[in-house]
Amino acid sequence: MNKKQFISIAITIALLSLAWIIFTPVLFPIVHTDALQTAPHRGFFAPSFSLTTPQGDLYTLADYQGSPVLIIFWASWCSVCKSILPGLEAVYRDYAPQGFAILAVNTTNQDNLSEAKAYFQSQAYTFTMLLDLDGAVANAYQMRAFPTSFLVDSNGKISDVIIGSGLTEGFLRVQLESLFTQGED
Structure with missing residues (x-):
């Protein structure tokens, strides 16, 4: 592999990485919901039943x-x-x-x-x-x-x-x- 091919591959990888960083929040948005709850653990009140x-x-x-x-x-x-x-x-x-x-x-x-x-x-x-x-x-x-x-x-x-x-x-x-x-x- 010559120097031009190496630089070309490095720039392509850098651009793909940058695109991934920019588009990840768009493609995989963070979901905020009250439905998610923490499992009961030490110090929490026990759920009633x-x-x-x-x-x-x-x-x-x-x-x-x-x-x-x-x-x-x-x-x-x-x-x-x-x-x-x-x-x-x-x-x-x-x-x-x-x-x-x-x-x-x-x-x-x-x-x-x-x-x-x-x-x-x-x-x-x-x-x-x-x-x-x-x-x-x-x-x-x-x-x-x-x-x-x-x-x-x-x-x-x-x-x-x-x-x-x-x-x-x-x-x-x-x-x-x-x-x-x-x-x-």
């Missing part, structure tokens, strides 16, 4: 104002969910007398209702199972993986978000001790 149990009892998140609550989104086909729920039962039994609650929100729109109910009953869990029949609550929490858990403090703020298998019995106990200690201050 009302859901029913398999028996038809209505529960709302506001029912738990003043007490810490764990909201866990799960499905009966999720092996990780099934592996962490027994540890949650042990923590629930120990901390329920202090006001702690667990709301196991079954993402029923992505699950089989009869299998979910059968699994939950077969394990004899004593915390509350709720049905997100249309996925609206999972969408409000921008749930993208199973399980996803939100630990909400007594003021309704999210103190932690745990995705996947990180929600262990020991981890939850440490978090609850911290929340209950903060509540005493």
Whole structure:
């Protein structure tokens, strides 16, 4: 390649780059919308919701104002969910007398209702199972993986978000001790 060809190619690349910089905002405008929302995370108030149990009892998140609550989104086909729920039962039994609650929100729109109910009953869990029949609550929490858990403090703020298998019995106990200690201050 001679010097003239090199200069010609360099100028062409420079002109194409300049054109790309100038026309990108025209071809790909920035979209501003109120519909975009930030996923709930630590320090945010937990989105409110009302859901029913398999028996038809209505529960709302506001029912738990003043007490810490764990909201866990799960499905009966999720092996990780099934592996962490027994540890949650042990923590629930120990901390329920202090006001702690667990709301196991079954993402029923992505699950089989009869299998979910059968699994939950077969394990004899004593915390509350709720049905997100249309996925609206999972969408409000921008749930993208199973399980996803939100630990909400007594003021309704999210103190932690745990995705996947990180929600262990020991981890939850440490978090609850911290929340209950903060509540005493």
